[in-house]
Amino acid sequence: MREFIVEADGGSRGNPGPAGYGAVVRDAATGETLAEAAEYIGVATNNVAEYRGLLAGLRAAHALDAGAAVHVRMDSKLVIEQMSGRWKIKHPSMKPLATEARAVFPPDQVAYEWIPREQNKHADRLANEAMDAGAKGRQWSPSESRAALDTPPAAPEPSGPPGDAAAGAAKARAALAEGRTAGPAARPVAAPAEDDIEAEAAREAQAEAAVAGAAAVGDAAAAASGRVAEAESTRQRPSTTAPGADAATAGEQQLPSTPGWSAAPDLGAPATLVLLRHGETPLTPQKRFSGSGGTDPALSAAGREQAHRVAEALARRGTIQAIVASPLARTRETAEIVAARLGLHVSVEGGLRETDFGAWEGLTFGEVRERHPDDLNAWLADPEARPTGGGESFAETAVRIAATRDKLVAAYAGRTVLLVTHVTPIKTLLRLALGAPPESLFRMELSAASLSAVAYYADGNASVRLFNDTSHLRP
Structure with missing residues (x-):
């Protein structure tokens, strides 16, 4: 069975604010980058953007091999714990996205792991590129994907339609190996405490309320x-x-x-x-x-x-x-x-x-x-x-x-x-x-x-x- 690593991230400049996501699929054995996906999604919150990144990464992996084992790595403790089934998904904006993500692969083919932010630089960079593109009134294109500092300049860029994970998975084979998130050994970073995540979830709920505006009030x-x-x-x-x-x-x-x-x-x-x-x-x-x-x-x-x-x-x-x-x-x-x-x-x-x-x-x-x-x-x-x-x-x-x-x-x-x-x-x-x-x-x-x-x-x-x-x- 083939093994993939999916790294995903999302961000919002304002929470809520202009938001985007990024995702990368790697070969677990070689570290080769197989696909990249990124998209500007308009006004959204951090957590919604993170879920959209997860979904894009899973879909890209599925397009490569629906029978593969997938190891998802994200720096969002909230998303990882919810998708692992240890925390309940309470917010209505995230429930449909989580349901959709769970449907991409059978549950026994996917494992989830929290990683520190510095180990998720590739996906974070793609999310920021998507938001930068949105600020200019357009969608992210794979041609904009910048090589990481430790990637040789000659490394070819992936090709395919903007934000199309399936096309990127089929074409983006050649560049950006494990070095994008590798580097000098870093001091271990502890995962956020559950209390911190609860506070984050509360802030996110307030942000989502702002996005929804005056939408549904009543009994x-x-x-x-x-x-x-x-x-x-x-x-x-x-x-x-x-x-x-x-x-x-x-x-x-x-x-x-x-x-x-x-x-x-x-x-x-x-x-x-x-x-x-x-x-x-x-x-x-x-x-x-x-x-x-x-x-x-x-x-x-x-x-x-x-x-x-x-x-x-x-x-x-x-x-x-x-x-x-x-x-x-x-x-x-x-x-x-x-x-x-x-x-x-x-x-x-x-x-x-x-x-x-x-x-x-x-x-x-x-x-x-x-x-x-x-x-x-x-x-x-x-x-x-x-x-x-x-x-x-x-x-x-x-x-x-x-x-x-x-x-x-x-x-x-x-x-x-x-x-x-x-x-x-x-x-x-x-x-x-x-x-x-x-x-x-x-x-x-x-x-x-x-x-x-x-x-x-x-x-x-x-x-x-x-x-x-x-x-x-x-x-």
Whole structure:
């Protein structure tokens, strides 16, 4: 069995502030550098950036050899202890990242070790290069990777697309051997005490709260009362209002074409995902759970009328260049009605499917409360909890949706694509774009056949352009 060493780091200039990560994969036997990855990720905290670095390193190692044994070395005691299973992951921004990292390799193939910061210089340097690139309005490129002081100047640099760990793993073979972190024997450095890490975690929680801003305040228990209905995908970590009801519309105002202040660099045309929730089905007005694990209802007559109305609205706007739909019947039917009006083809993407609600499929919220109260309470309180009968947790859904988002943003760079999907995927995309915690999903109203939109820029930042627009449904 092959053995790899993965070293990863992340940083934030401000915590929260402009953040980036770096990761390197080495051959454990020879010390040869096999791959490098780095990326500027916009505004984030130190710990989130560190988790992103870990994930990139694991993915790069997996691209090299999925059957390899992996030894992860990081100077973040918090990440190492949490990924080793010795400390509980409490913060909602880190849980999905940790879940995603654990899914890259089987657990018995990965070991974790804390190392002092001076032994993690290679990954630290890459993270800083990524942040430097972000400050200049662009992403890190392997050509920017500077040779370490003890690396011969003639050592070739790795090549590959910016920040693409898989491509780097395939091409970056030639340079930067063990000497990048080696050097004169250093005095052993003790790992941080648990009390210090607790303090760090508290500071990180405050920083994350700053990133989320005014996002989710309130009582989850109140959200779980009778108002949480429209389980028909409104069960979005629990949606607290009935998405079937109209909310104030966002209109069709045009927002600035670049994120942030007017002095921001020109990042080119973004990939814009226009998010359309499918029209009503017979289960929608009954407020029943309708995910991807039970029956697959078609649109009702009201739902088909909604689809025709949104098709006319999108035709007037004239901005949609492609259509991608969830594989479920209600989304494909909605998408085909819109596509016929716009003269476009519908592509199907499995990652856009609704959450699997297990044994709750077809039940009302009240029925679930009566039959499975303990499971429901756990599900309302913890994004990693699954519905009764082995459904899908919201943490698992978030991992799936994030991967699907990344694929679609890459495929439709500079274009506007309509995604016809469900409440859970749409709310998750919006939550991730805002950097908001899972509980923010309680605070979102999302009506049947509503439109939302998110633009994704080359620097990794996202701009929410529209939310729950239902103006096209009014007579």
